[in-house]
Amino acid sequence: MDELIRMVVGVVGSIGISAAIFISLNKVADLLPIGARNAVRPWIFVGPALIFIFAALVVPTMRTLYLSFFDNSGDNYVGGENYGWIFTNDSIFGFDGIGGVFTSRLFILGIVIAGAAGALTFRSGRRNGSRVDLSGSTPLVLLGAAATFLLFAVFTNLSGVIWNNLWWVVAVTGIATSLGLAVAVLADQVKGESIAKSLIFLPMAISFVGASIIWRFVYSFSPAGRDQIGILNGVWVGLGGQPLAVLQDQPWNTFFLIVVLIWAQTGFAMVVLSSAIKAVPDEFIEAARVDGATKQQIFWKIILPQISSTIVVVVTTLIILVMKVFDIVKVMTNGEFGTNVIANEMFDQSFRFQSFGRGSALAVVLFISVLPIMIMNVRRVRNEQDL
Amino acid sequence: MSDDTLSDEPVRSSGGLAPDAPTPTGTRSLETTVAAVIALASGVIGFAWGFTWFLVGIGRDGSTVTIGGATVMVLSGWACVAGFLLWVRHWWAADAVRITCAVSIVAVIVFGLLSANASGSGPFPYIVSLVLIAILLTPIVLLGRPGARDDFPRMGQSRLATTISLWSIVAVWTVPTLGLFLASLREERAVKTEGWWTIFTNPQLTLDNYTTVLGTGGGDSPDLGQYFLNSLSIVLPATVIPISIALFAAYAFAWMKFPGRRWLFILVVSLMAVPLQLSLIPLLQLYTGGAHIGSVTIFPDLDLNGGPVSVWLTHTGFGLPLAIFLLYNYVSGLPADLFEAARIDGADHYTIFWRLVVPLSVPAIAAFGIFQFLWTWNDYLIALTFIGSNADAQPLTIRLANLSGGRGQDWHVLTAAAFVSMSVPLLVFFSLQRYFVRGLLAGSVKG
Numbered sequence: 001m002d003e004l005i006r007m008v009v010g011v012v013g014s015i016g017i018s019a020a021i022f023i024s025l026n027k028v029a030d031l032l033p034i035g036a037r038n039a040v041r042p043w044i045f046v047g048p049a050l051i052f053i054f055a056a057l058v059v060p061t062m063r064t065l066y067l068s069f070f071d072n073s074g075d076n077y078v079g080g081e082n083y084g085w086i087f088t089n090d091s092i093f094g095f096d097g098i099g100g101v102f103t104s105r106l107f108i109l110g111i112v113i114a115g116a117a118g119a120l121t122f123r124s125g126r127r128n129g130s131r132v133d134l135s136g137s138t139p140l141v142l143l144g145a146a147a148t149f150l151l152f153a154v155f156t157n158l159s160g161v162i163w164n165n166l167w168w169v170v171a172v173t174g175i176a177t178s179l180g181l182a183v184a185v186l187a188d189q190v191k192g193e194s195i196a197k198s199l200i201f202l203p204m205a206i207s208f209v210g211a212s213i214i215w216r217f218v219y220s221f222s223p224a225g226r227d228q229i230g231i232l233n234g235v236w237v238g239l240g241g242q243p244l245a246v247l248q249d250q251p252w253n254t255f256f257l258i259v260v261l262i263w264a265q266t267g268f269a270m271v272v273l274s275s276a277i278k279a280v281p282d283e284f285i286e287a288a289r290v291d292g293a294t295k296q297q298i299f300w301k302i303i304l305p306q307i308s309s310t311i312v313v314v315v316t317t318l319i320i321l322v323m324k325v326f327d328i329v330k331v332m333t334n335g336e337f338g339t340n341v342i343a344n345e346m347f348d349q350s351f352r353f354q355s356f357g358r359g360s361a362l363a364v365v366l367f368i369s370v371l372p373i374m375i376m377n378v379r380r381v382r383n384e385q386d387l
Numbered sequence: 388m389s390d391d392t393l394s395d396e397p398v399r400s401s402g403g404l405a406p407d408a409p410t411p412t413g414t415r416s417l418e419t420t421v422a423a424v425i426a427l428a429s430g431v432i433g434f435a436w437g438f439t440w441f442l443v444g445i446g447r448d449g450s451t452v453t454i455g456g457a458t459v460m461v462l463s464g465w466a467c468v469a470g471f472l473l474w475v476r477h478w479w480a481a482d483a484v485r486i487t488c489a490v491s492i493v494a495v496i497v498f499g500l501l502s503a504n505a506s507g508s509g510p511f512p513y514i515v516s517l518v519l520i521a522i523l524l525t526p527i528v529l530l531g532r533p534g535a536r537d538d539f540p541r542m543g544q545s546r547l548a549t550t551i552s553l554w555s556i557v558a559v560w561t562v563p564t565l566g567l568f569l570a571s572l573r574e575e576r577a578v579k580t581e582g583w584w585t586i587f588t589n590p591q592l593t594l595d596n597y598t599t600v601l602g603t604g605g606g607d608s609p610d611l612g613q614y615f616l617n618s619l620s621i622v623l624p625a626t627v628i629p630i631s632i633a634l635f636a637a638y639a640f641a642w643m644k645f646p647g648r649r650w651l652f653i654l655v656v657s658l659m660a661v662p663l664q665l666s667l668i669p670l671l672q673l674y675t676g677g678a679h680i681g682s683v684t685i686f687p688d689l690d691l692n693g694g695p696v697s698v699w700l701t702h703t704g705f706g707l708p709l710a711i712f713l714l715y716n717y718v719s720g721l722p723a724d725l726f727e728a729a730r731i732d733g734a735d736h737y738t739i740f741w742r743l744v745v746p747l748s749v750p751a752i753a754a755f756g757i758f759q760f761l762w763t764w765n766d767y768l769i770a771l772t773f774i775g776s777n778a779d780a781q782p783l784t785i786r787l788a789n790l791s792g793g794r795g796q797d798w799h800v801l802t803a804a805a806f807v808s809m810s811v812p813l814l815v816f817f818s819l820q821r822y823f824v825r826g827l828l829a830g831s832v833k834g
Contacts, residue, residue, distance in 0.1 A: 004616060006695060010624030014699070018631055026737050041736055042648075045639035048632045049707055050651065056704020057658050060669035067668060105513065179556070186553040190546055196557045198820070202564070205816035205823075206809050207765030209784045213791055213805040214563045217570065217798065227581050229798065231566055234582045238454070239498075263560065271824055324662040327767045331788045343768075346664055351772065356668050363664040374660040381656045381712075 018048065061367070068360035072353075082361035090160065092345065097157035104157055110149030117142035137296055148174070156251040161340045162365075164254050168325055168341060171258045172265060173318045177311065179262070180269025184277055185299065187270075197274065201267035208264065208327035215260045216332055219246040250338045257339055260328050265321070269314045276310035277303060313380075316373045323370055342366055416534030419473060419481075422526040426470030426484060429522065433463030479547065481530045481539040486548045488523045495519045571596055571802035578799040596803035609790060609800055611783065611807050618764060618782040618811075621695050625702035625763040626756055632703065633710035634718075634752070638744050640711065641719035642726060643736060652715070658708040667772050670701060674773065695780050697773040702766070706759050713758075713829050717751035718744060754826035757819050761812055783808040 025044045029037050071078045087093050101107055121139045155167035183200055187193045203211060220230035224243050228234040233243050246256050280303055288298050326343035333339045335348065342362055350359030437459030444453030469487060472480035499516030529535060536542060570583040572592045577585075600609040639645070640652050674697045721744070729739050767784040774780045787808050790801060816823065 004620070006620045010620065010695070010699060011627050014624055014628045015631055018628070022635065039645075042639050042643040042645035045635040045643060045736070045740075046645075046651070049636035049711060052632060052700075052704045053655065053658060053707055055673075056670065056701060057661055057666060057708070058654075060666035060673075061661060063669040064665050109513075183553065183556055186549050186556075189549050190553060196553055199557050200560050201820075202813075202816065203560070204827075205761060205812040206564075207767065207784050207812070209765075209767050209788050209791075210805050210809045213787065213801055214567050216791065216795075217567050217802065218563045220798070229570075229579070229582050231562060231582065231584070234584065263563070266560070268827065271827060275824075275828055320660050320662070324664055327784075327788075330767070331791055334792070343662075343664055347667075347768075347772075350668055351671075351775075360668055363662070363667070366662045367665050370660055370662060374657050377660055378653055378657045382653065 021048070064360045064363050064367075067356055068364045070357050072355040072357050074356055078357065082357045083365075085358060086162075086361055086365065091340075092161040093163070094158065094160040097159060100157040101153050104153045106149045106156065107153035110146045110153060113142055113149065114146035117146060137300065140300075144174075144178070152255075155254075159251065159338055161342055161345050164339065165323065165325075165341045167254060168258055168261070169319055169322045171255065172261045172322045172325075173315055176262045176265040176318060177269045177273075177314050179266045180271075180314070181273050181311070183266070183270045184274035185303075187274070188277060197267075197270060200270055203264045204267045206264070208261075209331050211260055211264050212328050212331035215256075215263070216247070219256060221245050221247075247333055247339075248337050253333070253337055254339050257328055257332055260332070261322065261325060265318060269318070272314050273307060273310060276307040280306045312376075316376060320370050320373055324366055413537075415474075415476065416538050418529040418532045418535040419476065419538045422484065422529045422535070423470045423473035425522070425526055426466050426473060428470075430463045430466030430468075430470055433466060434460055437463055476538050478539065478541050481535065481542045482547060485527050485530055486551065488527050492520055492523050495523070567802050567805060570798060571806050573799075575799040578802065579796070596799045597807070600800055600803045600807060609786070609804055611786065611804055614781060614783045614786040615807065617695075617780055618784075618808075621698050621702075621770065621780075621782050622760060622763045624695075624699045625706070626759045628699060629703045629706040629710045629759060630752055630756060633707055633714050633755075634745065634748065635740070636707075636711050637714035637718045638736075638740055640715050642739075655708045655711050659712060663705050663769070666701075666704075667768075670697075671772060692773060692775075694777070695774070698770055698780075701769050701773060702759075702763050705769075706762070710755050710759070713755045713826065714748060714751050716829060717748055721747055750822075750825075751829075753819070753822045754829065757815060757823045758826040761815060761823070764812055 022044065026041075029040050029044060032040060067074055068082055069077060069079060071081075090096065117139050120142065124139075151167075151170050155163055155170075183197070187196050190196075206214070218230050218232050220228075221233055221243055222228050224237075228237050228243060230246075232246060237243055247253050284302050284306070285298055288302050293301070324343045325341055326347065329335055329339055329341050329344045330347070335341070335344045342365060346359050346362035346366070349355045349362060437456045439456075441453060441456030441460060444456050465487070469480065469484045473484060495516050499512055499519075530539070530542070566583045569586050570578050572594070573583070573586060574591065574593050574595060577589070577591070578596075581589075600611045602610070640648060640655075671692065674692045725743060726739060729743060734742070764782075765784065766782075767788065770782050770785055771788075774782075774785070787801075787804055790797075790804055794800060
């Protein structure tokens with residue numbers, strides 16, 4: 001019953017206290033002369049929020065910046081030593097596998113596909129009279145596949161926390177956005193749209209910890225000869241493969257962790273993009289159809305340009321979210337087997353090893369990597385809100 | 388803001404397939420003929436190969452070989468049928484063949500890469516994969532050419548491909564959760580030794596796992612009832628406090644004039660994207676040691692660490708930028724005439740806020756409230772940092788993660804525990820999905 005009392009006290013108390021402060025401040029303001037009253041009143045309204053924001057976000061951010069230049073006790077200035085530790089540490093930012101990138105099969109495959117895509121765009125470009133023609137699904141899908149293979153060649157060969165993080169960002173953002181877009185487009189055309197979308201959206205409600213349990217069960221592994229209890233190994237062994245220790249085999253275990261976040265976030269991309277697609281005026285599509293455009297042409301030349309700004313919003317939101325991925329790695333592998341990411345390393349350094357200097361420096365690295373997106377967001381909101 | 392994005396809207400691009408579509412007259416184009424021959428030939432060869440495989444499998448009593456052979460036989464049989472339908476120019480044959488080829492290419496890429504990686508037997512698997520892909524690409528390319536288009540005037544209008552792809556994605560998305568749920572309903576031995584899919588041949592259901600995880604047993608009992616209450620006692624204040632504070636601020640930003648209004652609002656917007664990792668260490672130091680400048684104490688050492696108050700305060704701070712942004716968007720969109728009229732009647736900001744803004748903002752408050760509720764219920768990092776190992780205040784997420792780490796193979800406990808922790812969000816999700824979607828659409832920039 002302790003918790004219930006705590007909860008009631010929390011809710012009632014916090015509302016009571018804030019209402020009491022607010023009402024009494026307003027009464028005090030009423031006593032002031034009219035000019036001063038009007039000058040003070042806005043600050044009574046925004047004051048509490050600003051105090052919280054400064055205390056929880058603005059000041060701590062500056063303090064973390066400050067701490068990142070100090071040693072682990074926070075007393076002695078060490079200059080850039082913490083940052084030096086990050087970028088010279090092979091387990092965080094290593095270049096050992098760089099040679100393997102260019103000889104890997106993924107890389108070769110990527111180059112071949114990119115060549116095919118290039119040839120296709122030049123050919124269709126010549127046919128249409130322009131130099132290159134990037135419209136249509138085939139070249140774009142091929143280029144996307146080539147880029148995926150090339151990037152995966154890099155990430156499977158280079159090991160380290162920062163490379164893992166980049167892999168997460170690229171794979172989750174790219175795959176969740178394109179899958180979400182695909183589902184939004186597909187669902188727009190068939191019956192049962194709301195059921196299909198609800199089921200894809202459902203993982204959004206599940207905590208990352210819950211999602212990690214769900215997928216640990218999918219990936220669970222029994223030695224050969226025993227019945228598999230995870231569906232992935234169940235199918236794989238059923239097809240004749242040897243059971244895979246999915247979460248332990250490097251480097252692909254990181255990708256299997258990435259799948260969990262893709263599963264969780266595709267619904268987000270789908271919902272946002274779907275509402276954007278439905279907002280494309282019907283007249284545009286009707287006009288294109290009257291002019292004889294095919295379904296594909298309508299998608300690539302009418303719908304896609306119309307929703308491009310929404311795609312940017314989805315991509316940036318996902319990048320911010322994926323950059324600081326923590327729960328999934330913590331619960332599924334605890335960063336073992338070469339799956340560590342910046343946020344988990346930051347947590348371990350700060351709260352397991354009490355190295356506040358290194359932890360702060362890692363947090364600052366996260367901050368700097370989302371800084372461009374913050375600036376983009378502010379610009380966008382300023383344009384939209386006319387500020 | 389679209390009101391209802393998950394509802395069934397009228398199907399926009401209706402294919403309009405008449406089942407009695409006329410068979411085209413005239414001669415068959417070269418493209419169609421070649422595609423049909425390729426399908427028929429590969430079907431016959433594949434069938435012979437699969438049949439041999441099948442016989443070998445039966446002889447050797449190797450079930451995987453038998454299943455593999457049977458699968459190849461079924462697929463090749465389908466290729467023969469598809470080739471025949473192409474030959475007679477059945478109206479949906481072209482679509483069916485192109486879909487089949489596309490799906491097969493994806494399968495070849497996935498399995499080819501996986502097996503090549505697993506076996507490490509040089510370039511051979513890649514060459515086989517590439518040859519297969521080339522063979523499968525040929526009908527797709529051929530049937531896309533003008534000649535074949537004349538043979539199949541209704542090509543591309545079938546919704547078959549759309550339906551199949553959509554529902555296969557939905558299936559992949561649903562199976563993990565469904566599997567966990569079904570497993571949680573089985574007895575301990577079955578969960579630990581058999582795949583959950585055997586439930587269909589061996590349907591014995593029990594709620595034992597749920598009584599186990601909710602019961603208050605001895606030392607390592609999951610005891611989730613207790614943690615459930617802990618979660619609630621974190622989540623409700625952490626949802627209510629930011630809303631009440633943010634609504635005042637949103638009103639001020641929207642309808643009051645004060646110096647620095649614009650810059651403060653831009654600051655709020657930019658803070659939505661700040662990774663919360665940036666605040667963890669300083670806030671932990673604040674809660675354990677207070678804040679001092681010289682000898683002046685700004686924030687007393689209240690020893691908040693390990694209790695729920697620190698988590699309430701942190702969630703409030705982190706939730707405020709999004710809350711202000713969402714509520715500002717809504718409040719600033721309220722009609723100005725309304726406020727003008729109220730002011731003429733002698734109402735001041737204080738009255739306008741309580742009488743007009745609060746009642747009118749209920750939809751926006753609901754949207755943000757659900758957002759913040761799910762966010763705090765599902766949070767792990769903040770609770771782990773500020774509550775840590777204090778079992779009296781730990782929320783469900785921490786308990787679940789600890790169970791996963793400490794009793795990782797006790798799947799009968801883990802499956803049920805995961806579902807207990809998911810019950811509240813799923814309930815909220817299904818009953819208030821519309822508001823959740825609204826909140827999501829309005830503020831998809833949270834950090």
